[in-house]
Amino acid sequence: MEHSGGGWALVLGPGGPVGTAWLTGLAAGLRRAGVEPAAADLIVGTSAGAIAGAMIATGRELAAVAELPPSDERPPPVDGSVMAGVVEIGSTAELDPDEARQRIGRLALEAAALPEERHRASMEFLVGTDEWPGRRLLVTAVDVESGKPVVWDAASGVPLTAAVAASSAAPGYAEPVTINGRRYMDGAFGGGSNAGLARGAGAVVLVEPLPQVFGDAAADVRIVPDEGAREAFGDNVGDLARWTPAYREGFRQAAAAAERIGPVAGVPGG
16 A cells, blocks of 8 residues: 655554553654644554554544553563564564464464453553544554455544554464454564555654664654653563653653654744
8 A cells, every 4th residue: 555645654663552652742742842743644553653643643632641540450461482482483584474474473363462352442542432534544454364464544444443453462462353353463563664655655754662673664754762761661661650651751752853853744943
């Protein structure tokens, strides 16, 4: 799926729950600085970026998620061996990409993880609506059986929170999400931040919470966590205790980011 035009595209990459918080805080800070991220002609969201992209594009009040509501329910502990298996498969050079994703998909199906219903409910809270926005939003995922990357938009007939839940269903963290009888997992396995989907959309602003993992895509402007933000992230991007610190760090970084994004976004004085 490729778009043509002379505007600008916002590409939001993977980063787990902590990366989601940082992206959301950054977007809130950009709004405050006079750069509206929802004004992008195209938003491409993958995993954490799909969650943040949906919130941005639908006009969600981002300050409402600066802190997560208290909950007695705790996500099941993540089995580190699952991600170790994912890394091992991904580093096997002789594997065809589809076959590698199929193997990762089998790991995802077998792993103990957050039930898809609970994961979907979390997305319903964060995104706040199942209605796709009028602005162009692309959400990526991977079909666990075929290993094929998929891209959903407003014309796909998929509820927005289901698409976002699928895009962020990392193996061992959340179960693959069922949509129309098929199971889907994290869109990062289909191509990192999937910046190629923005080709032809104009200038590309790429925001990546985990550039050390996924940071190989070309962009006109690239925003990544600075040292303070990386410290707030800690070693576990699934640690919900770090949500609010990461949000605040994203908000703090937004002033400097706005100076770089403003000229691309056509903001007067940017």
